[in-house]
Amino acid sequence: MRIGFIGAGRVGTAFGIYLKNRGFQLSGYLSRSLHSAKTAAELTDSQVYSNDVSLVKDSDLLFITCNDDQIESVARNIFSTGNSLKNRSFAHMSGALSSASLVCLQEMGAYIYSVHPMQSFADVTKSVEDLSNTTFGIEGPQQLEKIVSLLKKTGNNHLVLSPDQKTEYHIASCVVSNYLTALLSFGFNMMQSIGITQSTAISALAPMINGTIRNIIRTGPEKALTGPIARGDVETIIKHLQVFNAARTDESDTYKLLGRLTLALAQKEILKEKNKIEMLTKLLT
Template sequence: MKIGFIGAGKVGTSFGIYLKNQGFEIYGYFSKTFSSAEKSAKLTGSKAVLDETDLVKSTDILFITTSDDAITKVCDDLVERNVLSEGKILVHMSGASSSNILKRAKKSGCFIYSMHPLQAFADIEKAVDDLKGTYFSIEGDKEKLHVLEDMLKKLGNPYFKLTAEQKSIYHVTACVVSNYLVTLMDYGLYLFDTIGIDKREGYKALLPLIEGTIKNINGLGTKDALTGPIVRGDVGTVKKHIEELKNLEHLGTVKQNIGVLDFYKIMGVKTLELAKKKDENKDFEELKNILKEVE
């Protein structure tokens, strides 16, 4: 089974290396810039091609690993050039979209799928290593879905089978726990910065707390891992937090559309909802009123 990639960025290159390391045959890469295709081809022991036609005709599975916005255009271009053959397996690796964005290829007799690794691809070497324990999602035509399942089983990766309708919520979840976690960290480090603690040094100081929290979530689940003043019902501490954040805003240090106090309250309300699940008998009404109070 020969595999080809249109798109030689971090995702396509990392996944290609990972496949090659596990014994799969990578035929080659096509990219907007030939130098990118050459680089990925060298790393995977494959070839760089100047024309997608060669790639399409010489492979059994074709992965489109371009930017999300370019996937449909790439697919439509292949259809319009009449280079797709009946029975070809066409897979995109976007987490945001279902296989439906390849629907024109389906009309050409192709089987269409989305396959998404639930991890970040900031660095190729780290991504390849991380792929060993990564969950995937797969979604698309029933006829050849077993081919992708067999691939993931050979790789040793666990996976979810989704419907096209489920793909958006799947991606929302990934964005919240990954992208929004970065934003949450930036918020906390900003607060450290206001009292003179360097953000890099602050991160090092907070890292044991972060790692401990992640371990608790893994071992106990989110509800039982929750600690802090809100779940304790510590009204005085929350009031003090709010007063301090008000002072920051009054000093004019906050330039965001949503200020540090608003952000604290939004997160506080969501945390309160979780706290109620942990202790259904505790009266959180006063905290609820404080956190929902309109300035």
Template sequence: MKVGFIGAGKVALAMGNYWLSKGVAILGYSSRNMDSAQKHAVLTNTRAFTSPAALAEEATLIMITTSDDAILSVAETLAGFSLPWEQKIVCHMSGAHSSQLLSSLSDKGATICSFHPMISFGTVPMSGFNLDKAFFTFEGTGQRLKDIESFLHFLGHRYELIDPDQKVLYHTAACVLSNYFVTLLNTGMQMLKRSGISQENMMDCLKPLIEKTWENVLKTGPESAMTGPISRGDARTIQLHLESLLKEGRSDWLEIYKTMGKATVELAVQAGRIDPETADNLYKELQ
């Protein structure tokens, strides 16, 4: 399978570099910014294409790795080219959007899909994304959809075919698990700093707690991994926490604490850690 990328951002570079390491034939990159395409081509020892049409003509798997807002217009532009679309697969890598953004290409006979690794790309170097460990989801339509499954098998990935109507919820979950997790950590760090933990010692303070918590979740799941006052039904400690946050005058901290606290009460009930009466008392404290 010959792969070409339309869009030359960090995702395209990371995916191209990773697939090359797996022996995939990467043709190169096309971008509105020719400098970006040339830079990516140099970094991956591939080619910079002068137009999407030139790339699409040679590629059998066309990866659209533009911003989400540009996917539809790129697809419609491609659909205007006279190519043997029934022989081609066109995928985008948006986590939030389904393959229906590519319907203009499906109408031409192309196999279309959305293809997404459940991993955070962040700003680390392309060698640091650990794509070999990523879980992939995909969905789409067309006679060559099985080729995408074969491709994932070739790469050695675990994957799941996802309902296109649930892609937004899937991406919302990814956002909560990654983006909002970072925000939650930042909020906790702000509280620690206010409590007297120095910036110099912050990561040493955090690391064992976060690593052990995550280790427990991976080993046993959230229900068994949960600890803390709510899992024990300790309403007095919750009261003290709330009083402390009120004293600080940070309504944003208080709102986060209450929202997370209510969700934790629900988890504790689900896990059989506390009875309904204890849960009701905790809910009242967290109103």
């Protein structure tokens, strides 16, 4: 099986290197710029392509790893060549879109899939390492056997999804990755507001961040929760809220919203005292 890529960005390049390292044969890369395609092709001992006709001809499985808003138009360009795509497979790697974005290729005889790595690809080298323990969310209208067997060979786990689950699945992925990043940045900013630089704050808080994540993974969020809300420590929350003066309403709103989520979680396993729950609910509303 020869595997090709349209879109030589972070995901296309990292996944190509990952597949090559596991003994798969790559046809090569086509990208918007020749420079990106050349770089990825060099890293994977594969070819640079300047048009989709020859890349499709040379590939049994093609990953469309361009930006989400380009996936459909890349698929339509392949469709418009009018060539039969019988026995060829196409997959995009977007978390937000379902395989329906590739439906025109199915009309030409192709198998279509969405194959989403549940991982954050910030840089190529680190992403190649991270891929070895990444789970993939996979979905498609036909049998998923080809993708399942590829992931078995690479040693990756997968979750099978239906097209109508894809958006909620993607919200979940964004919340635990992107929103977690924004949340940590909120904490670092609070440190900066008392004169502690971001790099000092990151070093100082890193053991607590890592410990918290380890606990969540080990026991689940209900048991891992600690802190003043879990303890029903009303006075501490009053003190926290007093910090947010009129000029800091965004921070106060964020604190209260997250506080309400924390309170709901605390009530599942840890916090059972009704009067404390009522007082905290009032403070955080």
